[in-house]
Amino acid sequence: MVGGGQLARMTHEAGIPLGIRFKLLSDTPKDSAALVAGDVVVGDYRDLDTLRDFARGCDVIAFDHEHVPVEHLRALEAAGVPVRPGPAALLHAHDKGVMRERLTELGVPCPRHRIVADPADVTRFAREGAGFPVILKTVRGGYDGKGVWVVRDEAGAAEPFRAGVPVLAEEKVDFRRELAANVVRSPSGQAVAYPVVESIQVNGVCDTVIAPAPDLSPALALAAQELALKVAKELDVVGHLAVELFETTDGRILVNELAMRPHNSGHWTQDGAVTSQFANHVRAVLDLPLGDPRPRAKWTVMSNVLGGDYPDMYQAYLHCMARDPGLKIHMYGKDVKPGRKVGHVNTYGDDLADVRERARHAADYLRGTITE
Known part of the structure; x- marks a missing residue:
């Protein structure tokens, strides 16, 4: 499992009764799962060589989070490493813009949304729909309220664009x-x-x-x-x-x-x-x-x-x-x-x-x- 947080810790616990050997790639030796797993590799999940070395001898790779670069997962898959879920699926959890586009294609009900270019574009989005307030999200990296803003006017929409990644605007759902x-x-x-x-x-x-x-x-x-x-x-x-x-x-x-x-x-x-x-x-x-x-x-x-x-x-x-x-x-x-x-x-x-x-x-x- 890539990632050493509490989700990996509790997944490891669930595998113990089945006698499953659990190998962990953790950011630090003090991460939640690293404290209890017997086979811990400390390394950077963003480094492809580290991932390749970690994957040797593994029957399957799973994840504690969605932050592993998708191109690295594709490289592992191309090398014959079973990655579950695979990069084609994980992309939709990794990138909120891709997720919204695909769900809309499938007819899955979502809030009204659009990728926006700058604060002025946020105002245009608001005028096209229900008006302000508008929810802004960075398309990658947000969790537990991080990377999410409720903006009430154009002046308040500047902060999300400072992250340097695309920004998704969504209607504020009642x-x-x-x-x-x-x-x-x-x-x-x-x-x-x-x-x-x-x-x-x-x-x-x-x-x-x-x-x-x-x-x-x-x-x-x-x-x-x-x-x-x-x-x-x-x-x-x-x-x-x-x-x-x-x-x-x-x-x-x-x-x-x-x-x-x-x-x-x-x-x-x-x-x-x-x-x-x-x-x-x-x-x-x-x-x-x-x-x-x-x-x-x-x-x-x-x-x-x-x-x-x-x-x-x-x-x-x-x-x-x-x-x-x-x-x-x-x-x-x-x-x-x-x-x-x-x-x-x-x-x-x-x-x-x-x-x-x-x-x-x-x-x-x-x-x-x-x-x-």
Whole structure:
């Protein structure tokens, strides 16, 4: 796996019961996955020679992120290295402009959008549609709210163009909430779909995920799953695909983003589904039969633990585990920085209000923002 973050760490964990040898290309020896994997290569994923050396002896290459240059992936594929998902698919997660163009060709509903050249072009885009405010995104490199701006006039549109990469303008969607449809597809074409979830964002970062999304009509839930399966098939995705969606106030769904790897909106599956997103991702990239994606409980809630002023972690565990024996804690071993995702918790049960409160209390206590 290329990339040493928490997604690689949890994918590695899912492969252990199958006896899979997991080799990691990590930026540093202190990255989340590098702390637990037995075979770690420290190197730069942007260097083709490093990637070639790393790939020797690997049966298949998978990814913790979408930032590996696509031309490098094509070179690996041309050399006979199985890359899953392949560069033709990953391009759509790597470049938001390419993604929007391809989804539009497929008839997949998206926000109104266009590549814009400069702030004056942003104004023209606004005048052609719903006006300001407009969402601007750098087509490459953004995540967790980074590389995304809400601009309210031409003067406010200058900042995104300073990055020196193309800028995508999108209408600001009038949405009720954000959803995510997670699916997994194998090279042989088998695919499974998890329940559609509600994803609650705070300052552009995923805070809480509720599975399944409360009060979502069965028809819209089915439409979201079918849309995600269609995207996975048409883009030839192998492995896990997260399709982030807007549920609009008039009852439609629009695609916001794609992620071709395990995703924060699927972390609930570690404890709340028969087969987790990580286990199914491992099965898919190895072309093994996929596991059951159905939920184990009526409700599962995932809350992220963000960096803050931590109490003694042992004492925090004593409190949280004693208070809630059903709580599942997943910490990533990362250095704590304000606002950084350093772990998550999962809770489950029959009463949604109770499940949400338990997850919120644990996340806040582990962060150190509450003390009782």
